[in-house]
Amino acid sequence: MQAxxxxxxxxxxxxxxxxxxxxxxxxxxxxxxALLEGVRVDYYGTPTQLDQLASVATPDSRTITIQPWDRKAFADIEKAIMKSGLGLTPVNDGKVIRISIPPLTEDRRKELVKMGKKHTEEAKVAVRNIRRDANEALKKKKSDKKINEDDQHKGQEDVQKLTDNYIVKTDEAFSKKEKEIMEI
Incomplete structure (x- = not known):
């Protein structure tokens, strides 16, 4: 049951x-x-993570700098950032690529909060699916006579407490992110 x-x-x-x-x-x-973590650059025909082609730094709270190790990668990196859907515009000065983070509009903030809410709901569904799997495993152990009915009910209560705990944690993570997004 503990397993x-x-x-x-x-x-x-x-x-x-x-x-x-x-x-x-x-x-x-x-x-x-972290904004650029999911960006993949088509580097010599191979999708490669941006951080494997360049050093990414944040010199201040409104700027990201990307310094590619290969000079030939500048155009590919710029193209990948433009296609990423992040709404960021890279500026290439020949040595580094700078990305200025513009202040978010109210509409964009609300859109980001909606996306965050969607991710939170997906996480809650995943947690509930794990609860279902655990309850089924407990039922199977009972039918295989490895645990008795009382242990099964106790196990299901523990699984429910665990589920409730993680649902609360996902909500807390969302409200923290929502506050961060709505902060001006």
Missing amino acids: VLKDAEDRMKKVLATLEKEFSRLRTGRASS
């Missing part, structure tokens, strides 16, 4: 970590190298 609970908790932790990663990609008013 089922441990497995469920590990999977729920991964869901929360994935949610945090999704939130780090949502743009706020501040510059962050």
